[in-house]
Amino acid sequence: MTDISAHLQHEITLDQQLALHTAATRLADEFDGIYSAETIERFLHTSYDQFATAASIPNYLPLLAERFARQRLRALARVEGHHRDGRPVVLFLCTHNAGRSQMALGFFTHLSGEHAIAWSGGSEPGIEINPAAIAAMAERGIDISEEFPKPWTDEVVCAADVVVTMGCGDACPVFPGTRYENWNVEDPAGLDLVGVRPIRDELERRVRRLLDELNVTTTW
Template identity: 45%
Template sequence: MTQTERTAGFPGLLDPDLVLRRHVEDLSARFTGMVSPETVERMVFESYTALGRTAKVKAHLPVLTCRFATERLTALAQAKGALVKEAPEVLFICVQNAGRSQMAAAMVEHFSEGRVHVRSAGSMPADEVDPVVLEVLAARGMKVTDAFPKPLTDDVVQAADVVITMGCGDACPVYPGKRYLDWSVTDPAGQDPAAVDAIASDIETRVRGLLSELGA
């Protein structure tokens, strides 16, 4: 992909290619011996393109790309056995990665206090996390300020120990040696705060049960 193709449709960005190249250099150094520089470069620009399809604020794309690519590279290194897991890995998947999976991930992070590492993704990610979901989480003491919808990728599935789907059907690839669960949880999209809070209570009950099973 040429620079023109990468920057087309992103007015106002000051040469994101240069920013992405710096991310490639930094991440190549960080993952030396675990992931090849070629793979790092591919994943950075691939992540930029994937996020760009739905991003509402284009000016933030290079920063979000770095975070997304870092998460994917970490997952890839873990799946290859090049990076030791310090905690069980849980992956939540819903359709838009804007509601259910974001709530579940925030709760695992909050209640496990680092004893479980969590990721989330969407089969068809939205352009932002549902504001009502963020409001309900904040009211429960979980201020999620840096979450953003991310597309589902093979690397995060391969790195997970437990994969939990929430209404995304057969979008998730199946790999041996992993535990797969499907939680039937109401979609909070378009719901009022009271309804979303009830959904959050349902998810919290399930999350606490999961953490108990994981010994966390």
């Protein structure tokens, strides 16, 4: 078993190291024949370091790292042609990945079901999802409480067919050959549930329109 702690930029407990080894094993099984153990561990290590400085719950770090590494590896597999299933991929970006982009992701995933893929990210990821955004989406029967703010990475952007930006300005990535849309939607940061509801409803309208443009069958 390799010494994962030696490859990380931040201190790590024994329990966290064991959890990361378990995560690496799961990812190796999932991407067997596509990526080597070394590549998987590199993605896992860099994903862990992305969250280590800001996360408020250290014991949750290995799970966050595994989830983010899995998303990045799936994106890379699409970019490199290892996995193309014909489903459109949409990436929602905002500044903190804590409100607008997470609500848009929630609507897109719920409405599209298995017919499309959506990811989200932020130019300056926050620490947690906006509680008012979680509550507003719960009113629509959509649970985004298990989501987490995360940065965007090159492979995720390159794998997207459409990149939707909301407020991240020049910090948002631009790659040739990708369709970009900028949605001028108010930032829900600092607003209560009443203030977030109109933003939620506007995002739903825009997501439904995008799904229609992509010819994706919606579930409701």
